[in-house]
Amino acid sequence: MASATDDPDGDGPDGVEFVREDDGTVTARDLETGLARGGDSRAEALAQLAEVLELHEGGGESIENPDEFLRDELDVDPDERDADGPLPEFLR
Template sequence: MASATDDPDGDGPDGVEFIREDDGTVTARDLETGLARGGNSRAEALAQLAEVLELHEGGGEDIESPDEFLQEKLDIDPDERDGDEPLPEFLR
């Protein structure tokens, strides 16, 4: 099931494609950027995708302390990380 509009500017595809996964979840994929997020329903997947698109476009808040973020938000002990492994891009 896909939703797209005509492309008057010639920039490429526009709209969102919904994909029903085998496990019953739904993935929403932005046709312009290729970014995708999933959820238990179309509404949840679309809300998650909207959040990702906002971050992709420079929205959101900076993370002041990556180690604190890892510990408090993701329950990852920063001391147990492989020191040679770089931080994910969103934590740099």
């Protein structure tokens, strides 16, 4: 199921495409950016996609202490992370 609007400027597709996955979840994909997020319902997938789009456009808050964020928010031990490898993009 897809929803798109007319593109009067000719600068690419606009709208959101919804895909029902085999496991029953729904994926919402922004046609302009190609970014996608999923959820248990269309509403949840769309809400998740809205957050991703906000971050993609520079919104959100900076992470002051990446190690603390990993430990407290994601339950990841920063000492077990590959110290030579780069941080994930969302922590840079």
